[in-house]
Amino acid sequence: MQKNICFILDHLGVGGVQEFILNYCKFVRGNSRVTVVSIFENDFYSERLRAAGAQVIFLTERPYSYAAVVDPRSFHAFYKFYRENSAYFDVVNLKLFAAFAYSSIMMLWRSPKISAGLDCNRCQLPFPIQALFWAFARHYQRFYLNALLWGDYAAFGLSPSRLRNQIYPVTRRESDTPKLYPKRFSFLSVGRGIPQKGHADALALFQLTKTLLDGDACLTIIGEGPAIDALRSAHPEGDLGNIAFAGSVDNYDDWLIGASGVIRMAVGEDTNSVIREAVLAGKLVATSLEGPGCRDLAERGLVVAIDRNDLPGSAARLATAVRGMNPEKSAELRLAAEALWPGEEAYRVYD
Structure with missing residues (x-):
């Protein structure tokens, strides 16, 4: 039976998270229906995601920035989409901090279909974002974090029963037109x-x-x-x-x-x-x-x-x-x- 899986992330600009989602869509194509929701308009991936079988939805026409994240209109777009569409999805995974912040404001951790996670060491996060995850990450029923980083986030109070190991796949890079550089x-x-x-x-x-x-x-x-x-x-x-x-x-x-x-x-x-x-x-x-x-x-x-x-x-x-x-x-x-x-x-x- 096909599952309806939704990834909600801050933007589709260049990044490892976006590459992961693209590879995920290629892997599950035909076995699951995937919807990728980008809160902001930055876009390097929508064409390739659609080619991989995903539905791609942009919630706002604003570029990603801290100012855009705290704009109430951005939160309202997230709120409206989730209220109108959440019943359709079997699994909703949140990627990056704006999606996590909006979900936490709505207390979506209460839903068993919602999961979140982090994809970096703690020192990579600015202090306000660390504080956000410290306050709310422990409430989510499933929280994805590479097992090598569990100790790094020990102070966040994450329950072992709720932690899931985030295994990182590798994008296989290939090219028929490799770049020619001016030096050896x-x-x-x-x-x-x-x-x-x-x-x-x-x-x-x-x-x-x-x-x-x-x-x-x-x-x-x-x-x-x-x-x-x-x-x-x-x-x-x-x-x-x-x-x-x-x-x-x-x-x-x-x-x-x-x-x-x-x-x-x-x-x-x-x-x-x-x-x-x-x-x-x-x-x-x-x-x-x-x-x-x-x-x-x-x-x-x-x-x-x-x-x-x-x-x-x-x-x-x-x-x-x-x-x-x-x-x-x-x-x-x-x-x-x-x-x-x-x-x-x-x-x-x-x-």
């Missing part, structure tokens, strides 16, 4: 333009690494936001073409498949989708070790460990590693990723 060694730094994503640290590491690679290296920063704008202002000439700012891209597969590797220096964020997708694509990943997942990957030899307190030493390791990449090493990374992150069980948790 090409690196990406990917994520929202906030300080916690570590783009400034990635750029500092890159500049040291570039020297060790005889200048034959380039860095592309993918994402948008004030922290990236500040870096762009500080490097208006792009370091003579070695640094590029791509903004948000809808063809990330081309950028990743064409690159030599990824530099990931997000603060306090354990293994994320950027790392998993790059390893599955057989790409070198240099990352700071922010949690047990990253440390495990480093011990397995699947990532290059970065020490924020020793960037010269880290740059030397990265330069040696990228020079040593070859098809055999890439194949080893792909096989290891397939064993570590099987997708099927990740998608079944909402059934």
